[in-house]
Amino acid sequence: MTDIRKAFWTYTSAEDVLREINGYALRDNPATGLKKGDLIRRVSDLRADGSTSSGAWIYAGVFGNGKNLSKRRDSKTDPGGLGLYPGFEWTWPDNIRILYNRASCDSHGKPYRAANRSSGATSRRSAGRATTFSRRAIGA
Numbered sequence: 001m002t003d004i005r006k007a008f009w010t011y012t013s014a015e016d017v018l019r020e021i022n023g024y025a026l027r028d029n030p031a032t033g034l035k036k037g038d039l040i041r042r043v044s045d046l047r048a049d050g051s052t053s054s055g056a057w058i059y060a061g062v063f064g065n066g067k068n069l070s071k072r073r074d075s076k077t078d079p080g081g082l083g084l085y086p087g088f089e090w091t092w093p094d095n096i097r098i099l100y101n102r103a104s105c106d107s108h109g110k111p112y113r114a115a116n117r118s119s120g121a122t123s124r125r126s127a128g129r130a131t132t133f134s135r136r137a138i139g140a
Contacts, residue, residue, distance in 0.1 A: 015068055022063040023054030039063045062090050 011017050023046065025034035032045045034052070042061040046052050054060045062069055074087030105111050 018059070018068065018070070019063050021055035021059045023052055023060050025052055027051050039066055041065065 009017075011020070019039065023040035025032070025036055025038045025040070025045075027036050028034070029045075029047060029051050032047070034040070034045060040046060040052060040054060040060045041064045043057060046054055046057060046060055069090040072087050072089055075085055077087050078085050
C-alpha cells in the first residue's frame with residue numbers, strides 16, 4: 001500500500017488543487033468554445049472524448065471564467081426573492097441552487113393544490129403521494 005504522505009504534488013495552494021479538480025480543456029474544442037488550457041466553465045463543457053479533464057464533475061465550473069467562485073460573498077442580491085443568493089459562494093453542479101424540485105408538481109410540471117404543499121423545513125410528500133418522473137419529464 002502506498003503512503004499518501006509520499007505523494008509528489010506540484011500544487012502550491014488549496015486553490016491550485018481546486019482549479020485542477022475544476023478541470024481544463026486538453027485540446028481545442030469548437031463545440032464548447034474552449035481552447036487548450038482553458039478552465040472548464042460548466043458541467044456541459046466536459047466531454048467523454050478525452051478532450052477535457054476534471055477531478056470531480058460536480059466541481060466543473062467552480063473556477064468559471066478563471067475566478068474562484070467559491071470565494072464569492074454577495075449575501076444581499078436575491079433576484080428571485082427566494083433566499084437563494086446566486087452570488088454567494090458556489091453550489092454544485094453549475095451553481096444550481098435547487099436540484100430537481102419537482103416533488104410539488106405532477107408529471108406535467110403543474111403544481112399540486114396549495115392545500116397539499118408543505119411549508120417550512122419539514123416536508124410532506126404531496127399529502128402522502130409519491131410521484132415518480134422519467135428523465136424525459138424532468139428535462140434531463
